[in-house]
Amino acid sequence: MQWGSATLAFYGIGAAAVATSVAALRKRLELSQAKHPSLSGHARIARRLARFVPFYEYDAERFFCSDGAPHDIAVRRRVGFNRLSQTYRTRFAETIRASAEAAESLSDLQFTAAYRVPFQYRRLVRAHLPSASFVQASDGVTLTDLDGNRCYDLTGSYGVNLLGYDFYKDTIERGAARVRGLGPVLGSYHPLLAENAKMLKEISGLDEISFHMSGTEAVMQAVRLARYHTGRAHVVRFCGAYHGWWDDVQPGVGNPTTARQTYTLTEMSERALRVLRKRRNIACVLVNPLQALHPNLNPPSDSALINSGRSAHFDKTSYGKWLKELRAVCSARNIVLIFDEVFVGFRLAKGGAQEYFGVRADMVTYGKTLGGGLPVGVVCGHHDLMKRYHDDRPADICLARGTFNSHPYVMAAMNEFLHALKTPQIDTLYRDLDAVWNARADMLNARLATADLPVRVVNLSSIWTVCYTRPSRYNWMLQYYLRAEGLLLSWIGTGRLIFSLTYTDADFAAVVDRFLAAASAMQRYGWWWHNPALTDRAIKRTVLKEIIAERWARMRRAVFDDEQRPA
Numbered sequence: 001m002q003w004g005s006a007t008l009a010f011y012g013i014g015a016a017a018v019a020t021s022v023a024a025l026r027k028r029l030e031l032s033q034a035k036h037p038s039l040s041g042h043a044r045i046a047r048r049l050a051r052f053v054p055f056y057e058y059d060a061e062r063f064f065c066s067d068g069a070p071h072d073i074a075v076r077r078r079v080g081f082n083r084l085s086q087t088y089r090t091r092f093a094e095t096i097r098a099s100a101e102a103a104e105s106l107s108d109l110q111f112t113a114a115y116r117v118p119f120q121y122r123r124l125v126r127a128h129l130p131s132a133s134f135v136q137a138s139d140g141v142t143l144t145d146l147d148g149n150r151c152y153d154l155t156g157s158y159g160v161n162l163l164g165y166d167f168y169k170d171t172i173e174r175g176a177a178r179v180r181g182l183g184p185v186l187g188s189y190h191p192l193l194a195e196n197a198k199m200l201k202e203i204s205g206l207d208e209i210s211f212h213m214s215g216t217e218a219v220m221q222a223v224r225l226a227r228y229h230t231g232r233a234h235v236v237r238f239c240g241a242y243h244g245w246w247d248d249v250q251p252g253v254g255n256p257t258t259a260r261q262t263y264t265l266t267e268m269s270e271r272a273l274r275v276l277r278k279r280r281n282i283a284c285v286l287v288n289p290l291q292a293l294h295p296n297l298n299p300p301s302d303s304a305l306i307n308s309g310r311s312a313h314f315d316k317t318s319y320g321k322w323l324k325e326l327r328a329v330c331s332a333r334n335i336v337l338i339f340d341e342v343f344v345g346f347r348l349a350k351g352g353a354q355e356y357f358g359v360r361a362d363m364v365t366y367g368k369t370l371g372g373g374l375p376v377g378v379v380c381g382h383h384d385l386m387k388r389y390h391d392d393r394p395a396d397i398c399l400a401r402g403t404f405n406s407h408p409y410v411m412a413a414m415n416e417f418l419h420a421l422k423t424p425q426i427d428t429l430y431r432d433l434d435a436v437w438n439a440r441a442d443m444l445n446a447r448l449a450t451a452d453l454p455v456r457v458v459n460l461s462s463i464w465t466v467c468y469t470r471p472s473r474y475n476w477m478l479q480y481y482l483r484a485e486g487l488l489l490s491w492i493g494t495g496r497l498i499f500s501l502t503y504t505d506a507d508f509a510a511v512v513d514r515f516l517a518a519a520s521a522m523q524r525y526g527w528w529w530h531n532p533a534l535t536d537r538a539i540k541r542t543v544l545k546e547i548i549a550e551r552w553a554r555m556r557r558a559v560f561d562d563e564q565r566p567a
């Protein structure tokens with residue numbers, strides 16, 4: 001009898017253990033299924049593979065025919081390349097000289113110069129089409145480089161420039177005048193801070209505000225507070241979404257450490273919702289509404305443009321529906337829903353993505369343009385989420401500091417910005433915003449189609465990305481032709497064009513003409529030569545084979561060197 005109950009107990013424990021591990025396995029499986037099948041969806045694997053990719057490059061011969069183009073096309077490309085290089089060297093002489101000199105001591109410049117094109121082409125491109133990264137003046141929608149060339153600005157200053165550079169110059173100047181009496185005093189506050197908080201509460205529909213020095217810091221603080229109040233550790237972010245460069249929200253390539261408390265899930269996926277419903281360790285979900293333009297894809301940089309596989313498609317209704325589903329699940333599970341509106345805040349609508357998509361978040365982060373031209377990060381949230389201490393546990397606090405947060409000059413520029421939002425002039429810029437920018441994108445696309453050019457733009461309001469309609473290995477060259485035509489892009493090239501709302505129809509028409517001229521030059525010089533066997537998959541396969549061959553060659557060289565070494 002005794003033996004019988006021991007056996008029963010044994011089997012009972014065994015069954016419980018099996019049930020627990022089956023449940024754990026099922027949860028693990030659900031998590032795996034909720035990850036996006038791409039490498040960006042698998043941060044750790046991506047990081048490991050990134051280490052595996054060796055540097056190799058194309059010589060001056062292969063540079064022009066890496067897609068198997070015939071000799072005459074390669075010659076045409078070479079002629080085009082040399083001409084473009086000559087244009088660069090004469091037109092941007094001083095800008096290039098200054099950039100090269102500064103790059104020696106500026107790691108940021110070195111990095112951005114190196115990551116403009118796929119690495120196999122990097123050296124020759126840098127030698128012949130060097131970076132021209134300095135500008136000396138802005139005026140209207142243009143920037144002037146050190147050689148006096150005026151270019152249309154499509155960089156949008158990383159999204160900061162929403163209302164035109166002249167607006168921000170005024171904002172900063174007027175703001176500085178208002179706080180001059182106090183000067184750069186920190187720790188105590190200028191009264192404008194309180195007014196800003198009030199206006200931000202109205203805009204965000206949330207109860208409390210905290211000020212930080214950058215978007216990255218605002219996101220850090222929002223996540224920290226969510227963890228503090230929920231007592232849970234994990235953060236959900238969606239595949240491809242950028243939330244600044246803090247470790248926990250940037251778990252893949254680019255971060256040398258492993259973000260162990262971050263789940264990267266597929267955006268717009270029922271499987272991701274299932275994970276949110278089941279897991280008890282999730283503190284918050286971060287959404288970057290910019291991803292509506294290309295869900296689950298990384299920020300589109302030309303350095304990753306190895307073929308024409310880049311895609312984008314904005315569907316406001318579907319994305320809005322997704323956000324509503326997410327909202328419902330987060331509410332049901334007490335997970336903090338954070339909209340990271342550092343980029344899109346004020347750009348899609350005055351009330352940001354919350355207003356644009358008709359969904360309310362528990363916390364919202366803002367930054368960029370909100371600083372009125374000066375650096376800033378802001379968190380808005382419900383009272384109960386923003387509180388940094390517990391009344392009943394005085395030692396259990398959630399710390400957030402930052403020497404320069406609430407800087408009077410930033411507060412003053414922000415105040416000017418927020419007041420300007422209420423003026424009729426700015427109101428007109430927001431009128432029919434989407435209709436205006438969609439019509440402009442359509443107009444450019446129609447011109448490109450008529451000219452039979454294999455390039456199109458896709459837009460989320462005034463944020464655009466360039467996609468390519470025919471398989472090619474040389475799409476990244478377009479950024480250099482655009483610059484030669486007087487269109488200034490940021491270092492990620494044609495992946496992102498950001499317009500200020502102050503672009504007039506005439507300004508935009510000039511951009512269209514220049515865009516067409518640049519794309520036509522690409523076509524004329526054979527960069528878009530195409531043969532039916534050249535599919536995007538075939539290009540990917542070629543590059544993969546090259547990488548493996550190079551890796552193999554290196555291993556063999558290492559073994560050979562080892563053997564040659566005297567014992």
Ligand SMILES: Cc1ncc(COP(=O)(O)O)c(C=O)c1O
Pocket residue numbers: 158214215216217219242243244245288340341342343344367368376377
């Ligand atoms: C959505 C989003 N979050 C956070 C950040 C980080 O902001 P910052 O560069 O001010 O640190 C960015 C910057 O581009 C962003 O786009």
